[in-house]
Amino acid sequence: DQQVKQNSPSLSVQEGRISILNCDYTNSMFDYFLWYKKYPAEGPTFLISISSIKDKNEDGRFTVFLNKSAKHLSLHIVPSQPGDSAVYFCAASALRIQGAQKLVFGQGTRLTINP
Amino acid sequence: SAVISQKPSRDICQRGTSLTIQCQVDSQVTMMFWYRQQPGQSLTLIATANQGSEATYESGFVIDKFPISRPNLTFSTLTVSNMSPEDSSIYLCSADTSGGLLDTQYFGPGTRLTVL
Numbered sequence: 001d002q003q004v005k006q007n008s009p010s011l012s013v014q015e016g017r018i019s020i021l022n023c024d025y026t027n028s029m030f031d032y033f034l035w036y037k038k039y040p041a042e043g044p045t046f047l048i049s050i051s052s053i054k055d056k057n058e059d060g061r062f063t064v065f066l067n068k069s070a071k072h073l074s075l076h077i078v079p080s081q082p083g084d085s086a087v088y089f090c091a092a093s094a095l096r097i098q099g100a101q102k103l104v105f106g107q108g109t110r111l112t113i114n115p
Numbered sequence: 116s117a118v119i120s121q122k123p124s125r126d127i128c129q130r131g132t133s134l135t136i137q138c139q140v141d142s143q144v145t146m147m148f149w150y151r152q153q154p155g156q157s158l159t160l161i162a163t164a165n166q167g168s169e170a171t172y173e174s175g176f177v178i179d180k181f182p183i184s185r186p187n188l189t190f191s192t193l194t195v196s197n198m199s200p201e202d203s204s205i206y207l208c209s210a211d212t213s214g215g216l217l218d219t220q221y222f223g224p225g226t227r228l229t230v231l
Contacts, residue, residue, distance in 0.1 A: 041225075042224050043209075043222030044158070045222070046219055046220070046221060049219060102173075103158075103220060105158040106157060
């Protein structure tokens with residue numbers, strides 16, 4: 001049972017354009033969502049997060065949108081830069097319910113930014 | 116944030132042997148975790164490493180196969196016991212530096228394990 005799904009295994013975007021990565025979840029108990037970026041041979045790096053009490057969180061070029069009714073979140077990167085090429089993981093947790101940091105990850109989307 | 120290091124970075128092991136992976140954090144943290152990423156798969160939580168007590172394992176993972184130690188607030192080890200080729204994965208440790216408030220975990224670089 002895949003509770004967090006990233007249906008696009010890969011995405012290719014031209015430099016300077018907007019990159020949109022999508023993530024869907026099934027567990028309505030999830031109340032905290034995170035995006036991680038992973039380069040080859042490195043561990044995932046925390047990028048941005050959002051609590052379920054919000055529908056948008058912005059940090060520089062990165063914005064995460066949460067649509068609770070659709071159980072969907074997206075990460076927008078604008079403008080996209082070559083250094084953004086990496087695998088992006090969506091993760092979710094039910095912090096209020098479980099009281100512990102059990103992150104459930106999606107399968108990842110490989111983003112390639114073309115010059 | 117936290118700087119997390121892991122040793123070894125990679126290893127090739129024979130079937131039936133065991134490997135212990137070390138994880139060191141540059142600051143004291145309350146929560147440390149161990150994940151596995153099998154080829155082409157997502158990250159899956161193996162267990163939460165509790166300081167001073169037994170680790171808490173997720174469904175599908177048992178202490179006999181993946182014994183974990185957490186002797187202090189900056190260090191943990193994961194042992195992969197009696198290895199088989201199916202254990203070939205990247206093993207990652209992570210730490211929560213928010214004290215349980217924000218659920219933001221920071222990850223080590225991972226240990227790439229190949230079992231022949």
